[in-house]
């Protein structure tokens with residue numbers, strides 16, 4: 001069940017990614033020149049995308065993948081090229097539109113279906129694997145657990161996602177918000193400790209049958225994010 005906190009945060013993120021920072025995100029996720037700071041973010045995000053994709057099975061032929069919070073769709077395209085049938089969902093219609101323009105018309109051997117909506121909507125169906133790259137980082141830790149439990153209920157295989165690791169320096173940086181100018185600053189990133197996620201996955205009854213697999217942190221200039229894998233226990 002979606003909480004008021006989740007719905008309010010999702011609405012703020014929709015406003016931010018769909019309007020305030022839509023062009024910024026389209027540029028950051030393209031090959032267009034960006035500032036040195038944003039180039040570090042782009043490099044870190046490229047590295048993170050590679051890690052997440054490498055944690056999926058080698059062959060994705062005919063696998064159903066949910067790209068939860070797909071943004072401009074880079075990860076969906078890679079998965080489809082590896083044979084997956086991808087449903088790529090984002091609440092920001094303008095980014096989904098950019099994703100549709102950038103994706104190849106025929107991403108064979110796989111397919112991509114872009115949808116505008118909530119990544120947690122059960123109407124999206126069930127999947128072999130779910131990927132959520134940097135789409136949970138703006139939710140408070142309890143909402144992250146609610147989101148993960150909602151996704152596990154619809155996943156046969158593994159879930160790979162990222163979170164903003166909680167360190168004193170990062171907490172300060174996120175609070176001050178150095179990545180974007182004040183005018184288009186994102187809703188706050190919500191750092192969460194790995195220890196909290198480990199404890200929650202082990203003890204939350206909604207996560208029964210799941211355990212944490214691999215985890216890796218990526219630090220690249222102003223980008224810090226940690227990949228984590230949820231697998232069947």
Ligand SMILES: C[S@@+](CC[C@H](N)C(=O)[O-])C[C@H]1O[C@@H](n2cnc3c(N)ncnc32)[C@H](O)[C@@H]1O
Nearest residue numbers: 010017069070071090091092118119133134135
């Ligand atoms: C930081 S961007 C990352 C986009 C993409 N995964 C990537 O790595 O390029 C976060 C994305 O998550 C989307 N998002 C956040 N909450 C969402 C929700 N509840 N349902 C669908 N999309 C959501 C935002 O609109 C935004 O496009």
